[in-house]
Amino acid sequence: MQTIEQLFEPGRLIRRDIEHRHFKSNLISLYFVRPLSAKEAALGALLGRVLSFSSEAYPSMKAISDQEDDLYGVVVYFDSDKYRDQLVIEYKLIYPNYSLLPIDSDLSEQAVAFYISLLARPLLVDGLFDQDVFETEKSNLLEELASIRKDPVGYSYRRCNEIHFRDSQLGVYKYGDEASLRSITNQELIDYYHELLGSSDIYCYRHGAYKPSPIRAKATRQFERLPLIAETKLVEEERNSHQSILVQAYQTDIDQADAEAQAAMLFNQILGGDANSVLFRIIREELGYCYHIESRYDKYRGVLFITTAYREADHEDLIQRIDQLMGEIKAGHISSTDFEVAKLEAIQSLKSLADHQATMLDYVFVQDLFGKSDTIPDRVAQLEAMALPAVIEAAGRFDLITSFHLKGGK
Amino acid sequence: MKEVYSPLLKEAYYEMRLPSGFQIFLYPKPGIYNKGAFLAVGYGSLYERFVGADGNTYVTPPGTAHFLEHKLFENESGDLFESMARFGADVNAYTALDHTCYYFTAPDHFYESLGHLLQLPILRAYTEAGVASERSIIASEIDMYLDSLDYRSYRTALSALYPKHPIGQDIAGTKESIESITKETLEVVMDQFYVPANMFLFVIGDFSPTEMDRLLESLPPFYHEARPRAKVLIERDESVPDETLLVEHDETPLAVFDYLLKLEPIGDPVLAFRRYIKYNLILDVLFGKGSAFFEDTYRRGILTDLAVEYHYGPGYRYISFSGEGRDPTGFRTKLDDLLAGFHQTGVSMEEVERIKRKTMGQFLMGFNSINHIAHTFIAFYYRQARLFDFLDIVESMALDDFMNLFDGSYVFSTIEEESAWTR
Numbered sequence: 078m079q080t081i082e083q084l085f086e087p088g089r090l091i092r093r094d095i096e097h098r099h100f101k102s103n104l105i106s107l108y109f110v111r112p113l114s115a116k117e118a119a120l121g122a123l124l125g126r127v128l129s130f131s132s133e134a135y136p137s138m139k140a141i142s143d144q145e146d147d148l149y150g151v152v153v154y155f156d157s158d159k160y161r162d163q164l165v166i167e168y169k170l171i172y173p174n175y176s177l178l179p180i181d182s183d184l185s186e187q188a189v190a191f192y193i194s195l196l197a198r199p200l201l202v203d204g205l206f207d208q209d210v211f212e213t214e215k216s217n218l219l220e221e222l223a224s225i226r227k228d229p230v231g232y233s234y235r236r237c238n239e240i241h242f243r244d245s246q247l248g249v250y251k252y253g254d255e256a257s258l259r260s261i262t263n264q265e266l267i268d269y270y271h272e273l274l275g276s277s278d279i280y281c282y283r284h285g286a287y288k289p290s291p292i293r294a295k296a297t298r299q300f301e302r303l304p305l306i307a308e309t310k311l312v313e314e315e316r317n318s319h320q321s322i323l324v325q326a327y328q329t330d331i332d333q334a335d336a337e338a339q340a341a342m343l344f345n346q347i348l349g350g351d352a353n354s355v356l357f358r359i360i361r362e363e364l365g366y367c368y369h370i371e372s373r374y375d376k377y378r379g380v381l382f383i384t385t386a387y388r389e390a391d392h393e394d395l396i397q398r399i400d401q402l403m404g405e406i407k408a409g410h411i412s413s414t415d416f417e418v419a420k421l422e423a424i425q426s427l428k429s430l431a432d433h434q435a436t437m438l439d440y441v442f443v444q445d446l447f448g449k450s451d452t453i454p455d456r457v458a459q460l461e462a463m464a465l466p467a468v469i470e471a472a473g474r475f476d477l478i479t480s481f482h483l484k485g486g487k
Numbered sequence: 488m489k490e491v492y493s494p495l496l497k498e499a500y501y502e503m504r505l506p507s508g509f510q511i512f513l514y515p516k517p518g519i520y521n522k523g524a525f526l527a528v529g530y531g532s533l534y535e536r537f538v539g540a541d542g543n544t545y546v547t548p549p550g551t552a553h554f555l556e557h558k559l560f561e562n563e564s565g566d567l568f569e570s571m572a573r574f575g576a577d578v579n580a581y582t583a584l585d586h587t588c589y590y591f592t593a594p595d596h597f598y599e600s601l602g603h604l605l606q607l608p609i610l611r612a613y614t615e616a617g618v619a620s621e622r623s624i625i626a627s628e629i630d631m632y633l634d635s636l637d638y639r640s641y642r643t644a645l646s647a648l649y650p651k652h653p654i655g656q657d658i659a660g661t662k663e664s665i666e667s668i669t670k671e672t673l674e675v676v677m678d679q680f681y682v683p684a685n686m687f688l689f690v691i692g693d694f695s696p697t698e699m700d701r702l703l704e705s706l707p708p709f710y711h712e713a714r715p716r717a718k719v720l721i722e723r724d725e726s727v728p729d730e731t732l733l734v735e736h737d738e739t740p741l742a743v744f745d746y747l748l749k750l751e752p753i754g755d756p757v758l759a760f761r762r763y764i765k766y767n768l769i770l771d772v773l774f775g776k777g778s779a780f781f782e783d784t785y786r787r788g789i790l791t792d793l794a795v796e797y798h799y800g801p802g803y804r805y806i807s808f809s810g811e812g813r814d815p816t817g818f819r820t821k822l823d824d825l826l827a828g829f830h831q832t833g834v835s836m837e838e839v840e841r842i843k844r845k846t847m848g849q850f851l852m853g854f855n856s857i858n859h860i861a862h863t864f865i866a867f868y869y870r871q872a873r874l875f876d877f878l879d880i881v882e883s884m885a886l887d888d889f890m891n892l893f894d895g896s897y898v899f900s901t902i903e904e905e906s907a908w909t910r
Contacts, residue, residue, distance in 0.1 A: 142777025173852055224739065319634050320627070353569055
């Protein structure tokens with residue numbers, strides 16, 4: 078049976094194994110790192126779907142599903158994510174700890190072989206993917222991209238990203254866009270498949286009943302600081318819906334590699350990170366303007382988003398209140414309680430990563446991708462040592478650049 | 488204290504029942520960083536009508552259970568939610584059809600947070616002003632659901648299927664019904680349902696079984712008091728839908744649709760749980776990703792996604808087929824044909840054994856997560872089923888009777904764009 082090591086040339090893989098024997102499952106994740114563009118994202122998303130629905134050994138959805146079931150419910154899936162200007166195509170396998178099941182043999186090797194076979198031996202007809210499968214998946218992915226329109230909050234968030242990052246690739250959606258996807262031919266897709274396996278940086282991480290291994294990493298690339306956007310923009314659209322949606326993008330010159338990024342993360346937590354945050358307490362609980370309000374900080378792209386869904390009649394007052402709260406925080410009006418709670422939550426969140434296999438692996442991968450060597454205990458120590466002035470100073474380095482208002486009001 | 492052990496999982500939980508009827512379940516999970524405490528109350532959104540311990544019949548507005556869940560954290564000196572968060576606890580709550588659950592997870596300061604959690608049924612510090620302001624927030628939540636096409640299509644179908652049963656109402660109620668909820672409404676519910684005999688505490692994390700003593704010591708006197716609880720009144724709804732095809736138009740490139748099949752309710756909880764498992768196995772064979780039905784409809788472009796679920800509870804039982812695709816009419820026709828002919832075709836035992844293997848493996852892997860364990864335990868509790876019995880029932884299930892499994896009336900709801908593409 079083919080193994081992951083046999084699939085790639087020696088030395089191609091960047092490897093790490095994390096041992097944790099308390100889980101009832103094992104997780105393997107391959108991460109293919111690519112340059113981010115709308116075309117790459119569309120190719121990656123489409124390729125994942127085509128590979129998931131047929132292969133040489135399992136030439137139909139039923140055959141693949143039957144094998145997953147026969148291996149006691151293994152889960153195999155592709156997905157994409159993006160970090161700054163990098164697209165990451167993930168390919169994961171989750172399989173049970175077979176020693177806990179009332180069966181005679183350990184099926185781990187078969188599970189891994191199945192996982193490899195879907196990737197390594199796709200169903201090809203005359204050197205191309207099966208045309209029916211290609212057309213079906215392309216059509217379905219097009220529909221999926223278009224269907225964002227039925228999700229007002231998701232649609233608004235994506236529009237704000239597109240507008241804010243209009244002059245760069247950073248606003249590209251992780252699955253690309255409809256125009257890029259439409260242009261993809263079967264030949265292009267098979268070429269991309271070979272390129273993905275042949276020339277991408279590939280990380281192979283495993284979590285579960287594995288002996289821990291130190292990472293053998295390639296030198297990571299240097300990231301230049303992101304250029305700042307000068308022009309502010311407000312875009313409004315209308316929709317026949319009950320709620321209006323507001324998404325605001327606040328730019329910062331704090332880079333993900335800067336020490337201040339941790340302070341910026343705490344600022345986000347205090348501002349709108351969860352139900353203890355300032356936005357939640359004031360805008361939702363005190364003023365009753367909304368059910369949903371949150372802030373989200375993407376340190377890799379130097380941007381913080383505030384997203385809320387509310388009644389259109391409250392629009393002007395809502396904008397003013399958010400602006401007022403941001404101003405107060407920047408002026409230093411953060412209670413010591415809010416600060417200490419945010420620190421505690423951030424620390425708990427870091428330590429809790431170990432309770433979930435997938436998030437633990439993804440976290441470690443992203444650390445390695447950006448060449449960060451600090452461990453979770455290191456980051457916890459940094460947070461514990463952080464003082465409130467650092468958070469206030471970080472808050473002062475966020476400026477509102479882009480606003481997207483989806484006006485509703487049925 | 489009683490131990491309940493699973494030889495498959497090699498895990499055990501411990502249970503204790505107080506004379507008041509309050510129960511504590513302790514589930515040790517060595518090696519896990521977080522600890523969780525879940526306070527479950529046997530009162531859910533279905534329980535609009537009930538006979539109180541005083542013999543009076545009460546009728547509460549739809550959405551009362553959910554409203555109370557929102558308000559219970561209100562406190563004279565602030566908000567219990569914030570108090571718990573100050574210890575680093577991740578706090579949450581949810582309202583289900585037959586229960587409500589208040590919970591937190593935290594690695595440290597567990598007992599400080601637990602102390603606050605256990606105060607929730609006792610303090611009752613919500614105010615009339617707090618109730619009034621909460622209406623605005625819940626109205627916004629309802630608007631959020633109404634803007635979701637998936638939700639709206641499903642809700643339309645369910646309301647048409649059960650016009651006289653509270654399941655036809657949304658858990659959050661409506662913007663009109665929540666206007667009728669007052670502080671007094673909440674007080675009545677608290678008196679009748681938030682009583683020790685109607686609640687239990689589920690604790691999970693890196694504890695030893697001896698922790699049960701400390702948990703007992705942490706209970707305020709309230710939990711030792713024997714208090715009567717109300718008797719729920721839910722009538723069966725045997726109505727047959729007037730209209731079976733419900734079409735709405737909105738902005739969506741793909742139609743969303745819901746086919747809800749109404750079945751005869753089952754009163755016996757043991758039989759009802761076994762049926763639940765039986766149907767889940769059969770439905771997975773017939774409609775899962777490995778099924779001929781799914782592959783055929785997917786390849787033809789009739790649908791791009793399908794979720795099938797079996798639902799049951801007091802006075803209701805139905806199957807939902809929810810999806811999106813280009814040809815809702817084609818989907819409905821093919822589904823009608825399959826369901827009508829099922830009693831002749833049945834399912835192959837080979838396919839059933841395959842689904843059983845999948846079910847076993849996925850059930851096992853679910854035990855990685857303390858939240859998954861807790862929520863599954865609580866859901867099973869309110870079906871009068873035991874967590875560790877699930878796999879034994881799956882293993883022993885013999886599928887040799889396929890008669891009348893899909894006999895019932897149905898409603899088909901769809902939301903699509905008003906264009907030739909989706910007709």
